[in-house]
Amino acid sequence: MKELLLIFISTVLINNLVLSYFLGICPFLGVSGRIESAFGMGMAVIFVMTLATSISWLIYHLILLPFGLFFLEYVVFILVIASLVQIVEMFIRKFSPALYQSLGIYLPLITTNCAILGVALFMVARNYKFLESVVFGFAAGLGFWLVLLIMAGIREELEYVEVPKVFKGASLTLITAGLLALIFMGFSGLISA
Secondary structure, X not given: OHHHHHXXXXXXXXXXXXXXXXXXXXXXXXXXXXXXXXXXXXXXXXXXXXXXHHHHHHHHHHHHOOOOOHHHHHHHHHHHHHHHHHHHHHHHHHHOHHHHHHHHHHOHHHHHOHHHHHHHHHHHHOOOOHHHHHHHHHHHHHHHHHHHHHHHHHHHHHOOOOOOHHHOOHHHHHHHHHHHHHHHHOOOOOOOO
């Protein structure tokens, strides 16, 4: 139980995929303009990451390793992720058309979100057991969701602040992301992963 808690805290705060490994930067910067969009995207990523990690673990340990097909892990993991994203996309389109419109192109781009593939590959590299992999996938998604919401909140507030013209737009967004990464670096050393 202690090991699962350490994996969870480490993945959400200390080794956050976006701010420590810079994985998933495209949706992080693209969807963090509004809290509503960030919330919906974050929930979709949590769902896809958790299921993708779980299913990838099962396929890797029950099929790829026993049959010596471990060299297919990238292809298999991408197929699992793409399938899950299609399910999420159909679900959101059916039950929340407004969210589907606000996410736009970023929803299908979850498939190519390197953070999700990174979680599946880290799970294999770290040799996690099944439950550890599920916790790791969920925590990675939660960490993504957390920084996405924080960034969206900051960006919404920055709309009401007078900023020199040179810093408006992408410049201020990247500076804010850098400062956010520095803040999360303050957690490093609490737990070694």
